[in-house]
Amino acid sequence: MSTAKRIYMDHAATTYTHREVLQEMLPFFTDYYGNPSSIHQFGREVKKNIDIARERVAKAIGALPEEIYFTAGGSEADNWAIKGSAYANRKKGNHIITSVIEHHAVLHTCEYLEKEGFEVTYLPVDRFGMVSVEDVRNAITDKTILITLMYANNEIGTIQPIEEIGRLAKEKGIYFHTDAVQAVGSVKIDVKQQNIDMLSLSAHKFYGPKGIGALYVRKGVKLISFLHGGAQERGRRAGTENVPGIVGLGKAIELASGKLDESVARITGLRDKLVQGVMENIPYTRLNGHPEKRLANNASFCFEYIEGESLLLNLDLKGVAGSSGSACTSGSLDPSHVLLAIGLPHEIAHGSLRLSLGEINTEADVDYVLQILPEIVDKLRQMSPLYEKVKG
Amino acid sequence: MYSEKVMEHFSNPRNVGELENADGVGEVGNAHCGDIMKIYLKVENDVIVDVRFKTFGCGAAIATSSIATEMIKGKTIDEALQLTNKAVVEALDGLPAPKVHCSVLAEEAVKAAIEDYKNKQSKK
Numbered sequence: 061m062s063t064a065k066r067i068y069m070d071h072a073a074t075t076y077t078h079r080e081v082l083q084e085m086l087p088f089f090t091d092y093y094g095n096p097s098s099i100h101q102f103g104r105e106v107k108k109n110i111d112i113a114r115e116r117v118a119k120a121i122g123a124l125p126e127e128i129y130f131t132a133g134g135s136e137a138d139n140w141a142i143k144g145s146a147y148a149n150r151k152k153g154n155h156i157i158t159s160v161i162e163h164h165a166v167l168h169t170c171e172y173l174e175k176e177g178f179e180v181t182y183l184p185v186d187r188f189g190m191v192s193v194e195d196v197r198n199a200i201t202d203k204t205i206l207i208t209l210m211y212a213n214n215e216i217g218t219i220q221p222i223e224e225i226g227r228l229a230k231e232k233g234i235y236f237h238t239d240a241v242q243a244v245g246s247v248k249i250d251v252k253q254q255n256i257d258m259l260s261l262s263a264h265k266f267y268g269p270k271g272i273g274a275l276y277v278r279k280g281v282k283l284i285s286f287l288h289g290g291a292q293e294r295g296r297r298a299g300t301e302n303v304p305g306i307v308g309l310g311k312a313i314e315l316a317s318g319k320l321d322e323s324v325a326r327i328t329g330l331r332d333k334l335v336q337g338v339m340e341n342i343p344y345t346r347l348n349g350h351p352e353k354r355l356a357n358n359a360s361f362c363f364e365y366i367e368g369e370s371l372l373l374n375l376d377l378k379g380v381a382g383s384s385g386s387a388c389t390s391g392s393l394d395p396s397h398v399l400l401a402i403g404l405p406h407e408i409a410h411g412s413l414r415l416s417l418g419e420i421n422t423e424a425d426v427d428y429v430l431q432i433l434p435e436i437v438d439k440l441r442q443m444s445p446l447y448e449k450v451k452g
Numbered sequence: 453m454y455s456e457k458v459m460e461h462f463s464n465p466r467n468v469g470e471l472e473n474a475d476g477v478g479e480v481g482n483a484h485c486g487d488i489m490k491i492y493l494k495v496e497n498d499v500i501v502d503v504r505f506k507t508f509g510c511g512a513a514i515a516t517s518s519i520a521t522e523m524i525k526g527k528t529i530d531e532a533l534q535l536t537n538k539a540v541v542e543a544l545d546g547l548p549a550p551k552v553h554c555s556v557l558a559e560e561a562v563k564a565a566i567e568d569y570k571n572k573q574s575k576k
Contacts, residue, residue, distance in 0.1 A: 406486070407483030445506040
């Protein structure tokens with residue numbers, strides 16, 4: 061039976077921890093357990109490894125080690141960057157610019173700040189999910205203190221014109237934060253060249269462990285602390301360090317950036333084959349996101365006349381793991397805010413499927429999906445009262 | 453998150469399709485919200501002798517449609533009108549809280565189809 065198959069195509073949700081990463085982490089549970097703040101050798105040997113991890117993260121994004129602050133993940137990094145810089149710069153202004161397709165860690169943080177008296181501009185995107193640099197420019201006022209735009213979208217994969225926006229922010233003297241949770245490990249990033257002031261990243265998106273991430277904060281950026289307590293992270297983020305996590309993050313980012321070009325080339329090939337196969341073999345289908353400026357691993361579709369959750373369940377019954385932005389999977393009454401923002405009507409946005417590829421996926425996996433997906437879509441369409449009207 | 457019973461009905465839905473010259477057809481829900489259920493009835497001597505459904509929606513929407521058609525097949529119109537969403541949920545060994553509205557939709561679809569049947573009868 062084909063049900064024994066297990067094909068994971070949900071790498072944008074999370075990845076497994078690379079064995080090499082795990083190996084590097086393990087001694088920090090059992091052998092090197094000292095508190096890095098302690099002065100004795102048990103503490104010092106651990107502290108040294110935190111420094112190594114910090115250097116690895118810094119190197120991967122073109123930052124200085126002292127500009128890297130470890131957090132519990134991407135959401136904390138986003139919250140800290142946005143609230144921290146908003147509160148620290150309140151005297152300069154109260155206006156923040158973001159987009160309608162941000163991750164909820166950014167959107168809900170901005171909505172919270174609106175209740176606190178800040179004003180937020182939510183920029184629209186075009187049908188490919190792209191923010192216009194001109195729109196950013198026009199939204200800037202003398203009260204603007206922060207521009208926060210995601211590097212690449214988690215649902216549709218579209219990559220934003222980060223360098224142009226960074227240049228604009230620098231020219232205007234406004235802080236620029238980017239949620240790069242989906243981008244790190246898939247895109248070459250250089251925070252200096254791209255004029256990025258703050259950047260959020262999360263280890264579990266690039267074969268590192270869950271529960272660890274980092275915020276890059278350019279030297280000189282004013283940011284209030286979020287967690288008060290001990291003097292960890294140069295007094296800006298209290299709490300005894302998640303040492304195994306930090307070590308794992310360091311190893312994972314080093315591995316990912318070391319083989320970035322090779323890995324992107326291979327995964328882009330698989331992704332293109334998948335997209336082409338789906339578009340050619342399944343009628344009434346749309347590819348969501350930008351056709352070229354998109355993450356290598358992201359394939360996002362909408363299949364008209366069917367609903368995403370029933371599609372996911374059917375794929376799951378055949379062993380394939382994907383995700384959807386339908387209302388039923390988002391836990392609300394509306395389908396994904398990203399799909400609505402690119403102009404899809406509700407009924408089409410309900411029929412979305414995201415397949416996000418990763419290191420473990422092979423050409424055979426893609427062939428298998430291309431074999432079963434048309435049958436599943438057809439089965440659901442035959443059951444759909446919307447489809448009978450199309451057939452006439 | 454779904455019971456085995458839900459998954460069983462989802463994987464092998466009963467009574468899928470349309471009925472030509474149906475005596476009653478009911479359609480509820482809308483595409484905007486992501487759920488549409490359409491039920492077709494064949495009625496003889498006040499008894500539902502055949503029933504079919506078509507559903508656009510999530511796993512729970514398909515499973516509730518399927519079991520609802522099973523629950524009313526062979527029943528009299530009055531008996532079928534007694535079908536409640538609660539009975540549908542129980543027959544499926546429960547539904548996750550955000551999915552209970554699917555069972556309401558199933559009850560409404562059955563009632564809409566019966567309503568349509570009664571309207572057609574009164575015009576005869």
